[in-house]
Amino acid sequence: MKGLIALGGNMRWRWQRLRYLLKRVFGSMTQRGFKGTLWRIAQELRQHPTADLVWKLEPLDLVAPSGVPRSDSPRVSVIIPIHGKLSHTLACLRSIERHGAAAPFEVIVVDDASPDDSADVLSRIEGVRLLRNAANLGFVGSCNAGAEIARGAFMLFLNNDTQVTEGWLDELLACFVEEENCGIAGSRLAYPDGRLQEAGGIVYGNGEAWTYGRFEKRDDPRFLYRRDVDYVSGASLMIAADLFNAIGGFDRRYAPAYCEDMDLAFAARAAGRRVIYQPASLIVHCEGISSGLDPFAGAKRYQSINRVKFVEKWKDALTRQPRPTLPAEQAIQRPGARHILIVDALAPDPSRDSGSLRLINIMRLLHELDWRITFMANNRRASGTEIALLGRLGVQVLCKPSSPPLSSWLSRHGAGLDAVMLCRHYVAEAYLPLVRRRAPRAKVIFDTVDLHFLREQRAAAHTGNVSLARQAKRSRQQELALMRASDASLVVSPVEYLLLRDELPQAQVELLSNVHEVHERRGDFAGRHGLVFVGGFGHPPNVDAVHWLIEEIFPRIRQRRADIVLHLIGDMPLAARESLARPGVQIHGRVDDLTPWMEGCRVALAPLRYGAGVKGKVNMAMSHGLPVVATPMAAEGMYLVDGENVLLAAQAEAFALAALRLHEDQALWLRISDAGIENVRQHFSFETARRTLQRLLA
Template sequence: MDDSRQGTEEQAGRTASPSRVPLWRVFDPVWYLSRHPDAAAHMERLGMTDVQAYYLQYGGGLGHSPNVFFDENYYLALYPDVAAHVAAGGAPSGFAHYITHGYRSRSPHWLFDEERYRRIYPDLGDPSEPTPGFVNGYDHFLAHGDEEGRSAHRFFDKALYDANVDESPELAAQPGGPFRHFLRSGGAAGSTARLSWYFDPDWYLRTYPEVAEEVRNGVWSSALHHYLVNRLPWRYSPNPWFSEEFYTATYADALREIRDGRFRNGYDHFLRFGALEGRRPHQDVDLARYLEDPKVRASLKAVEFHDGFAHWVANRTRNPAVSMSEFDAEQHNKDAFCRMAEKRVAQFARSVLDFTVEGTPAVSVIMVIHDRFALTMTALASLRANFHGPIELILVDSGSTDRTRQLDRVVIGAKWLRFEENVGFLLGCNAAFSHVTARAVLFLNNDVVLGHEAVARASARLFSRRGVGAVGAKVIRTNGLLQEAGCIVWRNGATSGFMRDGDPDAPEANTVRDVDFCSGAFLMVRADCLSRLGGFDTAYAPAYYEETDLCVRLHKAGYRVLYDPNVVIEHLEYGTSGALQSEELIARNHKIFVEKHADWLGNKLDHSDAAAFFASRPGVSSGRILFIEDQVPLRTIGAGFVRSNDLVHGMSALGYEVTVFPLFPADLSLFEVMRAFPDNVEVLFDRGLEELPRFLQQRAGFYDLVWVGRTHNLHRLRAAFDDAGAAFPQRGLILDTEAVAAPRTLEQARVLRQPSAETLPELLRKELEPARSCQRVIAVNEIDAELIRQTGISNVATLGHVQTPRPTGRSWRERSGLFFLGALHDVATPNYDSLVWFVSEVLPLLQPQLPADARVTVAGHVAPGLDLSPLQHPLVDLVGPIDDSMPFYDRHRVFIAPTRFAGGIPFKLHEAAARGLPVVATALLCRQVGWVDGEEILSGGSDDAALFARQILALHTDETLWYRLRDAALRRIRLEHDPAEYQATLSGVLDGAMRHLRRSS
């Protein structure tokens, strides 16, 4: 290559080892002539013999590829901006662009996805930074990843390649893995073998015979090549279980984004997002329902398949006789629900359900009944077992003809209203309301089973604050899917159950929020509100729109209607509506509703799937915050996540609507999440960085503020924010540094005797560069705040930890031993280093002098697979994660914090002091908290094992010193970490950010 080209290539490859050139950069003259046979004839006419020179002068401009690893035509087709740049003379070819610019993030071949490769293999480092020792991810993959069996593309699976492709001995002997072998062989296996579950070459060639003809004529190397490279991708479906026509016709949002150029075709959208969302890929494939199968879920958790669709295709391929009817089980489940109700009836033969009330009832329950005796008994038994307080049960027999007429023999203490005809839900409820004496009225269907404490929870929510008029439940159908998580009213008066057919455990369905209305299957309303509004409007009799109208009238009267996911019912949908179902009746009542509430409907959204999330949250809050962290900030995992958890709680308490979005999803359950956060916080525990750009686009305009926890995440998020474009709220970006890392980096290098080529100012500038675009930067203490200001960033606020003194009760004499609490995420972390140093250097000095019963307890989160052998010692008890730390603080005498390098403020030190356990810490931590050696804490010096041991021994043996330090530290906690002051500071930060947004809008 010429000197200028060679120079740019060296520039592109300067991060790699000087002795190794990336394979994608090497020009291959033999392959080039075999791939472009016309080049040889042209060279002969020109009198040229140097193939590489010919490529540089002519071939690149003719659309030739320089080697088997780079596809020129694919690169230009995939990136129209590059094609335009080349056409305008900005670069001689797509390959020239790739080696100078594109290698950083773009994909050079139709079977390699640079962004995906860097994202799914975190050991390659931050995706926004160069791969250590390699030019890019493709360089790493060709050098190592291919042979290691790493995945470079969804459409190329090493296991399937190995199972379905018989390599020749000559090919198998060549260097590299299956990817290089596939390319070197010419890629013909893309027509003859299944290389992934996402593409069926045999079906494809049979379905599109014109493609088969083009493959035979050498236009394409294989069916797979055609599918991934052709210029009209929306015309072709990849397998019998995905239909481009069906998908784009069904999902208008996907079609719009395809037309906008965000996705290549419907399948591209489906694989990146639709499959994760449970969308239908084909009219005969209900993927969401398929994923309810426990076996499927277990297989996906075991990472046997990338997603549920791959599992589906594999299952159909291996078991072609299996049909979708196996999974379309709702009617079967309904029948089973009814059969179980019938089977339960006998248990009431010799007993009764007693609803007798003495005194004032806590709740009045109105149930309208028309036949279905067994279902009614099941519902009433569920009600009686669910709530043990006084229930005023008002039963309305609406013209029943079955055993319901003798229901009073087994249900005593109820008030009865009997009608000879079926008057319907509305008129029956209004008739019953005149008999209500409780302050809360529960409208309850007779085809439901109540979840744990549903009545008590709804009542508590109803009276939790002024202004709440009604509370509704999470309604789950008999197939285990949602009927509704609150309901939506659209501008045209149509209604929708939010997340119908969705997973009841989905994060979006599990936040307490204001809603337009909740269905009457379970609707608890304040009796005084009902009295003021006159009950249901009889214009809607006999049924439909009555509860919608009631809730709208509550809104107009200034009351709130809340959806509470903690209130759960199972509902046999349409189990009792019977003959009242009528399209004409629905149409009539819809017209009444629209005419009556035209003013209110004018402020609602137009009906569309894309707007459902926005429409499901009509409430007004202090502001909406997207809270981004490394992972879901559970208190049990330490490492600053306790502080993040406190922040989320604080934001919620201030009235902000908060969504927590982790960059790295963890294998958590809804149970764990609900225990850890307020019930009005949306925690997207099943998401990750890959979904963030799409998520931001889906919720464009929803969030006022984006709170990013930890500076390294702001580096990591650059690409996602760029991909989101205008959907990202740039003016509301707040960075919570959690800890400034630069000093820790230098201290770590000093402690570990590692050379450091950069100074503190250089490290600070590099670390905090992204913070310059933030509206506000948060430091955890004034030390960090000053470091941030030294970089020229002035919009800094300080927000530390919140801590409430709760000293444990045992005396000094009742305690013994040392306690360490901290997360162990990696061998390079401060906690791991501190424990290794303590066990190897300090403990041998302590062991001969400690009492025989004194042991060292180490507790906290431990990363899977972490090597704990350096921490093994006869005196050390490694107990791992603990749910309750109080018993450990209560029985130990000394808390140890032997941290040799760290940033920010050590939360564990404050927590120990707040629990009344005195601390021995390194001088570094003493400086960070600002406590004085011998007054509130004992300092073990800097990397001084002998001093650290002496201080522990002094605290462990001196009762007077122990009590003096304990009392002084508790005073500092009360003074410096008062919850009220913490909340006021957080309020000031957020209120200031909101004011700034309002001024700039």
């Protein structure tokens, strides 16, 4: 184990790498790469994070796994070339046994004439398909030999000096499902001591390669978002089998090894396919175990030899690669990709509020439209879960402690921004002047989320609060001023759109409402029971709605049907829970997944008496085919018609009767369910939002 940990960037390794870099500098003093190489030397010398003492690995011993998963119809063929180093191979296989995968896979170990008893030991491990090379073929030959017998639609080439972690295979496979034209996906690689080894590779215009993020913290948000890269390491590389075969496999000119992974990536891109770095697949890699660390001795010397071959083969493509003078932070960015910065009050969490879900789906569409996306929350905070969720959408998150304040970030990157979206009036007010100064060519978009002043006006009218009415006037002046100062503004409701069209005829206002997947209906009428309300107490209209529901509506329902259960879902303080507790009321608080209630309850309730915007709780229920009883306020701006795709009621007695009627009448329930699904498909789908974004950002 100590030997493993010592390999993670120790002084011997770093001296050998610096020796290589210095030779390139002083061997090419007139080359344009001089400055860039000096920058990379500085990266090697600067202070790096210390080892992660919590990092756990399989010990390097000769204990064989009891077996590895094996499918007769694998979706993925995991191909592991080996040449000796049995203890590493066994540790790798034990990690595969421990973590497995949801997708069916097979493990092919290609023994490349190992000098030890690796083949004999591995032949006794259940689940392993062992292929023995008659002669030593090297890494390139062994990978190609394994590919010839692979049965999966995808191949995952995995070094034997690696150990896999949870999600290692499934997350790579997700890239081929979720990313258009994905041809190759590669993992985030970490040293055995826990530090980052690689977050995708860079190839400069002179053919020099560099691995991004070396020795940094492996969980730094800078390295936790999917992105297109020049290449990914062959230590953990998944490729579609049809693409691999069309390319002709790893090019044998690079035998025995080195540059073959770069070449495969360039060939994939030449075929019109993308190469994607997937940080959610984390692999531990003991770099240098197979070929040593000295770039001037042993198999490692082929790095320099094969680079010459690579440059010759791809000399035309290299003219489109980054200049050697560029630091890595700039070189990783794809040329031509438009860049948008999004700032909201908090990092989006779809389990917290509908605004979060809308923003996440907007980001998903921007990613599909090939925008590069950077996000920052006003408080500069984001949890690991939130960073991972956005990273899956290709979104880089700026947050403490790894990122500077927005003013500093804009000083470095503002000139390159094509658009900035500021969400909510108080965020826009704080940052719009700064954005204008430091991102002068960016289109500034004010996303109202909902009109704050309209919600305050209605709350004041509902409660008779004079102070709130005065606040609504101030908010109105503020929001209208922001719209005048922005290049475009977004609203979620057609009611708000028409209001602003009259108020600000000179402003560009676009309707970009909630965005939902259409889940269709699961679970029939007979198998469902009960009512559900979704809404957290962080939103004042929800507080009023819950109290009205519990104190006036639900007692009327219980008088007629005492067996009906009401489910309350959303953030709620303990004191509020205690005050709202009633027979037949189940308070669940905030949940990560609404699906059990969307598929198990019979009616969704939206008893909102004031507010603004479009109600995500209504969209969400309808997208699952769950019929809704709502107030006219809750249905505002949603193209809903009483008795056709919703039941509407403004008074407690009428609301209770509508809920009972929908709960008991199967024919009505089915009709409202079908019409609700169609409403979401027609007005709140991804395609509708995509057209708006394309028009807005053209």
